[in-house]
Amino acid sequence: MGVQIGELLPRKELELENLNGRKVAIDAFNAIYQFLSTIRQRDGTPLMDSKGRITSHLSGLFYRTINLMEAGIKPAYVFDGKPPEFKKKELEKRAEAREEAQEKWEEALARGDLEEAKKYAQRASKVNEMLIEDAKKLLELMGIPWVQAPSEGEAQAAYMASKGHVWASASQDYDSLLFGTPRLVRNLTITGKRKLPGKDIYVEVKPELIVLEEVLKELKITREKLVELAILVGTDYNPGGIKGIGPKKALEIVKYSKDPLAKYQKMSDVDLYAIKEFFLNPPTTDEYKLEWKMPDEEGILKFLCDEHDFSEERVKNGLERLKKAVKAGRQFTLDSWFKK
DNA sequence: CGAATTCA
DNA sequence: TGAATTCGG
Numbered sequence: 001m002g003v004q005i006g007e008l009l010p011r012k013e014l015e016l017e018n019l020n021g022r023k024v025a026i027d028a029f030n031a032i033y034q035f036l037s038t039i040r041q042r043d044g045t046p047l048m049d050s051k052g053r054i055t056s057h058l059s060g061l062f063y064r065t066i067n068l069m070e071a072g073i074k075p076a077y078v079f080d081g082k083p084p085e086f087k088k089k090e091l092e093k094r095a096e097a098r099e100e101a102q103e104k105w106e107e108a109l110a111r112g113d114l115e116e117a118k119k120y121a122q123r124a125s126k127v128n129e130m131l132i133e134d135a136k137k138l139l140e141l142m143g144i145p146w147v148q149a150p151s152e153g154e155a156q157a158a159y160m161a162s163k164g165h166v167w168a169s170a171s172q173d174y175d176s177l178l179f180g181t182p183r184l185v186r187n188l189t190i191t192g193k194r195k196l197p198g199k200d201i202y203v204e205v206k207p208e209l210i211v212l213e214e215v216l217k218e219l220k221i222t223r224e225k226l227v228e229l230a231i232l233v234g235t236d237y238n239p240g241g242i243k244g245i246g247p248k249k250a251l252e253i254v255k256y257s258k259d260p261l262a263k264y265q266k267m268s269d270v271d272l273y274a275i276k277e278f279f280l281n282p283p284t285t286d287e288y289k290l291e292w293k294m295p296d297e298e299g300i301l302k303f304l305c306d307e308h309d310f311s312e313e314r315v316k317n318g319l320e321r322l323k324k325a326v327k328a329g330r331q332f333t334l335d336s337w338f339k340k
Numbered sequence: 341c342g343a344a345t346t347c348a
Numbered sequence: 349t350g351a352a353t354t355c356g357g
Contacts, residue, residue, distance in 0.1 A: 034341075035341065038341050039341050039342080039356085039357095040341095041355090041356090041357095042354095046357090047356060047357040048357055049357055050357080053357095054357090055356090055357050056341085056356095056357080058357090059341080059342080059343095059356065059357070060341050060342075062342095063341075063342050063343070064341075064342075067342080189341075189342085190342090191341085191342065191343095308357070309357055310356085310357065311356075311357085314343070314344090314356080317343090318343095
């Protein structure tokens with residue numbers, strides 16, 4: 001998923017204080033997918049309510065959003081719209097991979113290999129329309145803004161950041177840099193511990209910041225060249241890229257070639273120039289309003305506890321934290337206003 | 341993943 | 349207490 005240019009990009013660790021008071025546009029699909037794939041039982045089964053409906057994404061979204069708000073970070077979630085036609089191949093590839101993983105999950109389960117089962121269950125994760133609807137509903141009840149992108153969410157998030165309506169975009173993927181976000185935050189979580197799949201090794205995962213301007217300066221290229229580089233290496237729109245060309249070689253190529261795509265267009269069955277154009281000028285919208293409101297407590301209790309069997313005690317505790325955070329955030333905004 | 345609980 | 353483990357839905 002996403003572009004494979006990570007190793008080329010300079011980045012710096014972010015302390016939470018650096019994000020205090022800042023608005024961030026979060027790639028909703030990216031977040032939901034991660035919750036869905038990681039919040040699971042030992043055999044790989046996701047969390048579900050008594051009617052068998054998946055709730056892993058709601059749990060993750062609820063608690064992480066509260067954590068972010070408590071840290072003074074104002075999240076706005078950006079949802080994908082209609083994917084571009086040329087993403088079809090990648091989407092089909094993902095669907096195929098999921099089906100294969102599903103089979104392997106069942107096999108591992110049949111022979112009682114829980115570790116393998118979970119691994120394949122995670123790969124079989126599918127973010128469907130129902131999960132998206134649930135997520136939007138929860139955010140609305142929480143008073144957290146969400147934005148409907150006309151096309152790619154990463155493109156919309158980049159647009160909002162480049163307009164200065166949010167400070168940064170947030171995703172694990174690097175695509176929003178190609179779409180022109182001035183800042184990309186990765187690993188946007190508060191409790192930063194991740195267990196490596198192999199053994200019982202825990203690694204601290206801190207938020208990191210990638211600044212587009214610094215990327216271009218470091219690589220000595222323009223954004224247009226960065227997009228060409230990414231296309232050579234491979235994006236969601238041309239999976240795999242050009243055979244035999246990795247990030248290092250691609251960087252050299254875009255530097256010395258005036259029109260790097262020309263040579264490789266012949267050996268590619270997709271329109272590389274259309275992909276480039278899409279990254280440079282993606283569909284976006286101005287139809288959004290970023291407002292962080294007090295949560296609808298009654299609505300949340302009904303939705304999470306009554307409908308989806310969440311623990312009332314836990315949810316009420318979360319709500320208290322959220323209310324406090326919203327108030328504190330308003331105070332922060334007022335303080336910085338009077339200090340001007 | 342993140343909250344709650346257990347462990348040393 | 350802080351780290352490790354288990355539970356959550």
